[in-house]
Amino acid sequence: MIGRITGTLLEKTPPTICVDVGGVGYEIDVPMSTLYTLPETGAKVTLHTHLVVREDAHLLFGFANAGERSAFRQLIKVTGIGARIALAVLSGMSVSELAQAVTLQESARLTRVPGIGKKTAERLLLELRGKLGADVGAVIHAVPDNQTDILNALLALGYSDKESMAALKQLPQGVGVSEGIKHALKALAR
Incomplete structure (x- = not known):
């Protein structure tokens, strides 16, 4: 398995790039998110890679991070x-x-x-589900502080993550915690 490649970036033709490593040019398919982070051609680049071996081809995929x-x-x-x-x-x-x-x-x-x-x-x-490392804690940090309290209250009342986040999206801007909980419960009751 080829786990990482470091070399000189020769060309970018989305979604494929070519990296020269010791005189050998590796064609690597990359997502657009990685392509945008790459330096100009001629610069040194390091990519985390994943090799797919098929009956008809060996395909190398590269990524900016692990x-x-x-x-x-x-x-x-x-x-x-x-x-x-x-x-x-x-x-x-x-x-x-x-x-x-x-x-x-x-x-x-x-x-x-x-x-x-x-x-x-x-x-x-x-x-x-459960395999990408996201949890309710990560989602909670993506919302403003007063909404975090409202979200925690809804979760404590037994509502699912999805139901609670949907209720939060319906709340007016700048609503207080107690008013927000009341509005959210009304929305969830519908």
Whole structure:
């Protein structure tokens, strides 16, 4: 397995780049998120890689960090998701956005990625749940402080992460904690 490549960036032709390592040019497919972080051609570059060996080809995929590579590896384990679709997902959203979408079970966010339909998005949500490292704590830090208290109250009352976040989105801006809880409970009762 080729786990990492360091060399000179020769060319960028999205989604493929070419990296010269000791006189050998490696063609590496990368997500757009990695492509945007690459230096100009001629500069030294280091990529975390994943090698896919098939009967008809050896394909090398590169990533700016280990987190992207780990997410890619989780994605290609999902039934019906190949390397190209996994690259499209990582090109369309960051790893943290993907983890948050999976945690909150938001299939609509995944269907915005080209090549992901409703059924595929639902399969991704089902098979990736708990595997990308996102948890309610990470989601809580993404909302303002007073909404964190409201979210914690709803979770303590037994509402799911998804229901609680949906209720938070319906709250007016700058609402206080007690008023926010009342509004959220009304919204959840509908």
